[in-house]
Amino acid sequence: MSGLAPAQTSRLAQMTRTPSGMAAGVVALVGLATLPLWLTDPYYVNIASQILFWAVFALALNVLVGYGGLTSLGHAGIFGVSGYTVGLLLASGHGHLAVVLAATLMTVLASAVFAVLALRATGIGFLMITLALGQILWGLAYRWASLTNGDNGVNVSGRPAPFGLSLVEPGAFYLATFVIFLFCLGSMVAFVRSPFGASVRGTRDQPRRMSALGFNVWLIRFLAFVFSGFWTAVAGVLFVYYNQFISPQIMALQTSAEVLLMVISGGTATLLGPIVGAAIVVVMKNVISAYVERWNMVLGIIFVLIISFMPEGLVPGSVRLCRAGYRAACERIGLTGRGKLDVSDGVDR
């Protein structure tokens, strides 16, 4: 039957089960893993690193926005807690391992506090509380100059050398980012497939029903928020090591909005969407801005186009268009138009 979606599994998981999907996955992974070999210009390697850690951030936000149905506009604040913890602890002379662990712990704690305060509401209320909390952290970073050095930001000297491998070179840093990105993606696949992931999606679709069925809706949302906070922390650590600098600017509403746009433009509640969204935004920022001064406007136009033609986001939208094209092609050559491409409508449930 056409359009009967087996809704249980993620699309990524489904795709990797077909031979062609698996082949595409392997090619993508090998391509990304060997990227520093075939992309020799360090400028582009650095852009690839940026795409990957922004993708980690977008995947983290997608846990709440896509699967939890909770739109946060305060994640830049959480991201900044991680970045500032790294920057300030390094400046006070601590080792990289301790700094990274402390930053992760601090950020997870901060996201737990965010969650406790923001989960008093859902919908617009949740959005406004997270927005306010994010702005408070931004204000702290900006105004508490004796700690954060205010608008001048904090410089970070050096990158860690895990297992004796220096991450100073762009290629090495890219590979480290890639490995972490893979862990993140793996944890997202596990989350989406797991009973806990199903619990989170259930609280998005029918919170009242979920309570009546025996689920603790608040705690499920809280844990999803903390899970999101954890990967936001990791993205923050990568960001600050990449830039070797952090300032209040990165904690501003602009960043929260950008990451939210990555998620929405790529496709909420999908695994590939946030990655594609991150790639678009980073490429726009870095590449288009070299040619077009008003690159922000170009980005805006692109988003308007995406929302107009693919309101569900680029990844599910492309799948829908491909499927329509495939069906049309099949009809033209006299087939029924019901093929493999019908098995999914492109949205991870």
Place this chain on the structure above:
Amino acid sequence: MSALVVKDLCKAFGGLRVTRNVHLNVEPGERRLIIGPNGAGKTTLFNQITGELRPSSGTVSLLGRDITRAPSRVRAHLGLARTYQIITLFARDTILRNVTLALLGLSPLRWNPFVSFDRQRALLDRAEAALSQVGLAHLKDRPLSQTSYGERRRVEIAMALAQEPKVLLLDEPFAGLSVDERQDISRLLGSISRDVTMVMIEHDMDIALGFADRITLLHFGEVIAEGTRAEVVSDPRTREVYLGH
């Protein structure tokens, strides 16, 4: 020990008293029918029994245990299940997934982020058994959005039955169904074991009367008649407020 006891239950929304000193005592295995005209406060009473609404005063006990202050999830774990008047199912998921989710609610697996939900054979088997019971096993992989209203009603019942409740609350299970579908659901409800206590809100007197051991008549939030089928039907107050003769 009674399966479900409601004592002196009151609920007011501002000046509007929707539940007034309601008493209810449902014995284990009993089939209780709650009738009353629109706006009598039947669903509001259910919402207080399941914990979705806090009563203004009074108590609710389930199997001898006071649950007045317990959140609805705790009541579910204690053996209370309900179906909804306005169907609230997971439209994006398949029928099987809907029922499996109901089972997950009572399973410690619901916190597990490490295993695959689709491979939980034990849960899936129980969900399929519940679907067979309501005659939907052959449609289990159909997305809920592509099912008929009557099928959704059955999914509602399957989700409640899958949880193996001790007390099952049915909120207008026949609403919006065709005559044939009503008879199917009626047979289905008749086949449920007497281990399950059932309380049903229903408007369709023809079908619902056959179901009931005892009937409670609510009017403006008050119990105005209660007794066996014959007693309540012949009660002049029933005729006055409900049957309209």
